[in-house]
Amino acid sequence: MKRVEVKLNLAVVAPLLDVIRAAADDLRPMLAVDPRLPANDAEFAAEWTRELLAAQNSDLGRFLALFNAEFFVDGVIALDTPNSEPILRACSAVRLRLREKYLRPLGDETLETGEVPPDKKLTANQRRAFAADVFLATLQELIVQHLDPTALE
Amino acid sequence: MIPAAAQPHHAPQHASATETHLADVWRVVVLNDPVNLMSYVVMVFKKVFGYSEQRARKHMLEVHEQGRSVVWTGVREQAEAHVFALQQWHLTAVLETETAS
Numbered sequence: 423m424k425r426v427e428v429k430l431n432l433a434v435v436a437p438l439l440d441v442i443r444a445a446a447d448d449l450r451p452m453l454a455v456d457p458r459l460p461a462n463d464a465e466f467a468a469e470w471t472r473e474l475l476a477a478q479n480s481d482l483g484r485f486l487a488l489f490n491a492e493f494f495v496d497g498v499i500a501l502d503t504p505n506s507e508p509i510l511r512a513c514s515a516v517r518l519r520l521r522e523k524y525l526r527p528l529g530d531e532t533l534e535t536g537e538v539p540p541d542k543k544l545t546a547n548q549r550r551a552f553a554a555d556v557f558l559a560t561l562q563e564l565i566v567q568h569l570d571p572t573a574l575e
Numbered sequence: 576m577i578p579a580a581a582q583p584h585h586a587p588q589h590a591s592a593t594e595t596h597l598a599d600v601w602r603v604v605v606l607n608d609p610v611n612l613m614s615y616v617v618m619v620f621k622k623v624f625g626y627s628e629q630r631a632r633k634h635m636l637e638v639h640e641q642g643r644s645v646v647w648t649g650v651r652e653q654a655e656a657h658v659f660a661l662q663q664w665h666l667t668a669v670l671e672t673e674t675a676s
Contacts, residue, residue, distance in 0.1 A: 457662050521609070
Protein backbone atom coordinates (compact mmCIF):
# COMPACT_ATOMS: atom_id res chain seq x y z
CA MET A 423 0.00 0.00 0.00
CA LYS A 424 1.34 3.40 -0.97
CA ARG A 425 1.50 6.02 1.76
CA VAL A 426 -1.78 7.91 1.82
CA GLU A 427 -2.34 11.14 3.69
CA VAL A 428 -5.93 11.89 4.59
CA LYS A 429 -6.92 15.37 5.65
CA LEU A 430 -9.77 15.22 8.11
CA ASN A 431 -12.06 18.03 9.14
CA LEU A 432 -10.77 18.81 12.63
CA ALA A 433 -14.02 20.47 13.66
CA VAL A 434 -15.90 17.25 12.88
CA VAL A 435 -13.41 14.60 13.99
CA ALA A 436 -11.88 16.14 17.12
CA PRO A 437 -15.14 15.98 19.13
CA LEU A 438 -15.42 12.27 18.27
CA LEU A 439 -12.02 11.40 19.65
CA ASP A 440 -13.16 11.48 23.27
CA VAL A 441 -15.74 8.76 22.70
CA ILE A 442 -13.27 6.79 20.56
CA ARG A 443 -10.52 7.03 23.19
CA ALA A 444 -12.97 6.03 25.93
CA ALA A 445 -14.00 2.95 23.95
CA ALA A 446 -10.34 2.09 23.33
CA ASP A 447 -9.63 2.48 27.07
CA ASP A 448 -12.51 0.11 27.84
CA LEU A 449 -10.82 -2.46 25.63
CA ARG A 450 -7.48 -2.50 27.45
CA PRO A 451 -8.52 -5.38 29.75
CA MET A 452 -11.14 -7.02 27.51
CA LEU A 453 -11.57 -8.36 24.01
CA ALA A 454 -13.92 -6.64 21.57
CA VAL A 455 -15.42 -10.05 20.71
CA ASP A 456 -15.95 -12.94 23.11
CA PRO A 457 -13.62 -15.66 21.74
CA ARG A 458 -16.13 -18.45 22.60
CA LEU A 459 -13.52 -21.07 23.37
CA PRO A 460 -14.28 -24.61 24.47
CA ALA A 461 -14.72 -24.58 28.24
CA ASN A 462 -12.80 -27.77 28.96
CA ASP A 463 -9.32 -26.28 29.17
CA ALA A 464 -9.13 -23.13 31.28
CA GLU A 465 -5.37 -22.73 30.95
CA PHE A 466 -5.51 -22.94 27.17
CA ALA A 467 -8.40 -20.47 27.05
CA ALA A 468 -6.55 -18.02 29.31
CA GLU A 469 -3.42 -18.15 27.14
CA TRP A 470 -5.48 -17.74 23.97
CA THR A 471 -7.29 -14.71 25.42
CA ARG A 472 -4.06 -13.18 26.74
CA GLU A 473 -2.44 -13.35 23.29
CA LEU A 474 -5.48 -11.91 21.54
CA LEU A 475 -5.60 -9.09 24.09
CA ALA A 476 -1.92 -8.27 23.57
CA ALA A 477 -2.49 -8.07 19.81
CA GLN A 478 -5.63 -5.96 20.27
CA ASN A 479 -3.82 -3.50 22.55
CA SER A 480 -0.92 -3.24 20.13
CA ASP A 481 -3.34 -2.39 17.31
CA LEU A 482 -5.20 0.16 19.42
CA GLY A 483 -1.91 1.85 20.32
CA ARG A 484 -1.01 2.19 16.63
CA PHE A 485 -4.46 3.60 15.89
CA LEU A 486 -4.50 6.17 18.70
CA ALA A 487 -1.02 7.32 17.68
CA LEU A 488 -2.62 8.75 14.52
CA PHE A 489 -4.25 11.45 16.61
CA ASN A 490 -1.11 13.03 18.03
CA ALA A 491 -0.29 16.70 18.57
CA GLU A 492 0.56 17.09 14.89
CA PHE A 493 -2.90 15.90 13.91
CA PHE A 494 -4.44 18.75 15.88
CA VAL A 495 -2.38 21.22 13.85
CA ASP A 496 -3.19 20.12 10.32
CA GLY A 497 -5.85 17.40 10.63
CA VAL A 498 -3.80 14.96 8.55
CA ILE A 499 -3.41 11.26 9.25
CA ALA A 500 -0.91 9.13 7.34
CA LEU A 501 -1.73 5.56 6.34
CA ASP A 502 0.98 3.28 5.05
CA THR A 503 1.94 -0.37 4.81
CA PRO A 504 3.10 -0.80 8.42
CA ASN A 505 0.11 0.81 10.07
CA SER A 506 -2.80 0.04 7.75
CA GLU A 507 -3.69 -3.43 9.03
CA PRO A 508 -3.35 -2.58 12.74
CA ILE A 509 -5.54 0.49 12.16
CA LEU A 510 -8.13 -1.55 10.28
CA ARG A 511 -8.36 -4.03 13.16
CA ALA A 512 -8.40 -1.30 15.79
CA CYS A 513 -11.27 0.48 14.03
CA SER A 514 -13.18 -2.79 14.09
CA ALA A 515 -12.50 -3.30 17.81
CA VAL A 516 -13.58 0.22 18.71
CA ARG A 517 -16.73 -0.02 16.57
CA LEU A 518 -17.69 -3.28 18.25
CA ARG A 519 -17.18 -1.66 21.65
CA LEU A 520 -19.26 1.39 20.64
CA ARG A 521 -22.04 -0.97 19.66
CA GLU A 522 -21.93 -2.76 22.99
CA LYS A 523 -21.72 0.44 25.02
CA TYR A 524 -24.09 2.79 23.21
CA LEU A 525 -25.53 1.59 19.93
CA ARG A 526 -27.15 -1.78 20.53
CA PRO A 527 -30.56 -0.16 21.28
CA LEU A 528 -30.60 1.35 17.79
CA GLY A 529 -30.89 -2.10 16.25
CA ASP A 530 -28.63 -3.99 13.89
CA GLU A 531 -30.29 -2.65 10.74
CA THR A 532 -29.44 0.92 11.70
CA LEU A 533 -25.82 -0.05 12.21
CA GLU A 534 -25.63 -2.04 8.99
CA THR A 535 -27.15 0.71 6.85
CA GLY A 536 -25.55 3.60 8.72
CA GLU A 537 -28.86 5.45 8.59
CA VAL A 538 -30.93 6.42 11.61
CA PRO A 539 -34.69 6.33 10.99
CA PRO A 540 -36.17 9.85 11.27
CA ASP A 541 -38.43 8.84 14.15
CA LYS A 542 -35.56 7.46 16.25
CA LYS A 543 -34.53 9.71 19.15
CA LEU A 544 -30.86 9.42 20.08
CA THR A 545 -29.27 10.44 23.36
CA ALA A 546 -26.25 12.75 23.21
CA ASN A 547 -23.93 9.81 23.87
CA GLN A 548 -25.60 7.73 21.16
CA ARG A 549 -25.28 10.60 18.67
CA ARG A 550 -21.56 10.93 19.34
CA ALA A 551 -21.04 7.16 19.27
CA PHE A 552 -22.99 6.81 16.03
CA ALA A 553 -20.99 9.60 14.39
CA ALA A 554 -17.76 7.97 15.62
CA ASP A 555 -18.90 4.62 14.21
CA VAL A 556 -19.63 6.16 10.80
CA PHE A 557 -16.26 7.91 10.82
CA LEU A 558 -14.39 4.70 11.69
CA ALA A 559 -16.33 2.69 9.09
CA THR A 560 -15.44 5.30 6.46
CA LEU A 561 -11.79 5.11 7.45
CA GLN A 562 -11.94 1.32 7.17
CA GLU A 563 -13.50 1.51 3.71
CA LEU A 564 -10.75 3.84 2.60
CA ILE A 565 -8.02 1.52 3.85
CA VAL A 566 -9.64 -1.62 2.41
CA GLN A 567 -9.92 0.07 -0.99
CA HIS A 568 -6.22 0.84 -0.92
CA LEU A 569 -5.18 -2.57 0.39
CA ASP A 570 -7.58 -4.57 -1.75
CA PRO A 571 -8.95 -2.58 -4.68
CA THR A 572 -10.98 -5.60 -5.88
CA ALA A 573 -13.07 -5.68 -2.69
CA LEU A 574 -16.41 -4.09 -3.47
CA GLU A 575 -19.45 -3.73 -1.25
CA MET B 576 3.67 -5.95 5.90
CA ILE B 577 3.14 -5.54 9.64
CA PRO B 578 6.16 -4.71 11.79
CA ALA B 579 7.30 -7.42 14.16
CA ALA B 580 5.78 -5.83 17.25
CA ALA B 581 2.32 -5.83 15.72
CA GLN B 582 2.43 -9.05 13.77
CA PRO B 583 -0.47 -11.38 14.46
CA HIS B 584 0.47 -13.97 17.04
CA HIS B 585 0.11 -17.66 16.41
CA ALA B 586 -2.59 -19.60 18.18
CA PRO B 587 -1.43 -20.98 21.52
CA GLN B 588 -0.45 -24.61 21.34
CA HIS B 589 -3.11 -26.92 22.69
CA ALA B 590 -1.13 -29.27 24.88
CA SER B 591 -4.04 -31.28 26.21
CA ALA B 592 -5.85 -32.17 22.97
CA THR B 593 -6.36 -35.90 22.74
CA GLU B 594 -5.26 -37.88 19.73
CA THR B 595 -8.89 -38.68 19.03
CA HIS B 596 -9.70 -34.99 18.76
CA LEU B 597 -6.70 -34.35 16.56
CA ALA B 598 -7.93 -36.99 14.14
CA ASP B 599 -11.44 -35.53 13.98
CA VAL B 600 -12.57 -33.14 11.30
CA TRP B 601 -12.98 -29.61 12.65
CA ARG B 602 -14.86 -26.76 11.08
CA VAL B 603 -14.10 -23.06 11.29
CA VAL B 604 -17.40 -21.21 11.35
CA VAL B 605 -17.80 -17.44 11.06
CA LEU B 606 -20.96 -15.89 12.52
CA ASN B 607 -22.63 -12.68 11.40
CA ASP B 608 -22.21 -9.40 13.21
CA PRO B 609 -23.76 -6.04 12.35
CA VAL B 610 -20.53 -4.07 12.61
CA ASN B 611 -17.82 -5.44 10.33
CA LEU B 612 -18.03 -4.18 6.75
CA MET B 613 -18.63 -6.61 3.89
CA SER B 614 -15.48 -5.44 2.11
CA TYR B 615 -13.51 -5.90 5.33
CA VAL B 616 -14.77 -9.47 5.80
CA VAL B 617 -13.93 -10.34 2.18
CA MET B 618 -10.43 -8.92 2.65
CA VAL B 619 -9.92 -10.90 5.87
CA PHE B 620 -11.00 -14.19 4.24
CA LYS B 621 -8.59 -13.57 1.38
CA LYS B 622 -5.79 -12.72 3.78
CA VAL B 623 -6.31 -15.52 6.30
CA PHE B 624 -7.17 -18.36 3.91
CA GLY B 625 -5.70 -17.13 0.63
CA TYR B 626 -9.14 -17.40 -0.96
CA SER B 627 -9.96 -15.89 -4.34
CA GLU B 628 -12.17 -12.81 -4.44
CA GLN B 629 -15.08 -14.99 -5.63
CA ARG B 630 -14.74 -17.59 -2.88
CA ALA B 631 -14.18 -15.01 -0.16
CA ARG B 632 -17.23 -13.09 -1.32
CA LYS B 633 -19.36 -16.26 -1.38
CA HIS B 634 -18.50 -16.97 2.27
CA MET B 635 -19.07 -13.33 3.24
CA LEU B 636 -22.54 -13.42 1.66
CA GLU B 637 -23.35 -16.68 3.47
CA VAL B 638 -22.40 -15.07 6.76
CA HIS B 639 -24.44 -11.98 5.95
CA GLU B 640 -27.54 -13.76 4.65
CA GLN B 641 -27.59 -17.01 6.61
CA GLY B 642 -25.89 -15.84 9.78
CA ARG B 643 -22.96 -18.26 9.46
CA SER B 644 -20.58 -19.85 7.02
CA VAL B 645 -18.24 -22.81 7.31
CA VAL B 646 -15.12 -21.19 5.96
CA TRP B 647 -12.60 -23.99 6.46
CA THR B 648 -12.56 -27.69 7.41
CA GLY B 649 -9.62 -29.81 8.51
CA VAL B 650 -7.46 -30.88 11.41
CA ARG B 651 -7.86 -29.28 14.80
CA GLU B 652 -4.47 -27.61 15.09
CA GLN B 653 -4.84 -25.79 11.80
CA ALA B 654 -8.47 -24.95 12.53
CA GLU B 655 -7.41 -23.36 15.82
CA ALA B 656 -4.80 -21.28 14.03
CA HIS B 657 -7.43 -20.03 11.58
CA VAL B 658 -9.91 -19.20 14.35
CA PHE B 659 -7.21 -17.32 16.21
CA ALA B 660 -6.33 -15.32 13.09
CA LEU B 661 -9.99 -14.50 12.42
CA GLN B 662 -10.48 -13.43 16.03
CA GLN B 663 -7.48 -11.12 15.73
CA TRP B 664 -9.46 -9.42 12.98
CA HIS B 665 -12.47 -9.29 15.37
CA LEU B 666 -14.66 -11.65 13.39
CA THR B 667 -16.87 -13.95 15.46
CA ALA B 668 -15.26 -17.29 14.62
CA VAL B 669 -15.88 -20.59 16.38
CA LEU B 670 -14.58 -24.14 16.14
CA GLU B 671 -16.98 -27.01 15.60
CA THR B 672 -16.46 -30.75 15.25
CA GLU B 673 -18.52 -33.02 13.04
CA THR B 674 -19.99 -34.51 16.20
CA ALA B 675 -20.91 -31.09 17.64
CA SER B 676 -23.24 -30.20 14.77
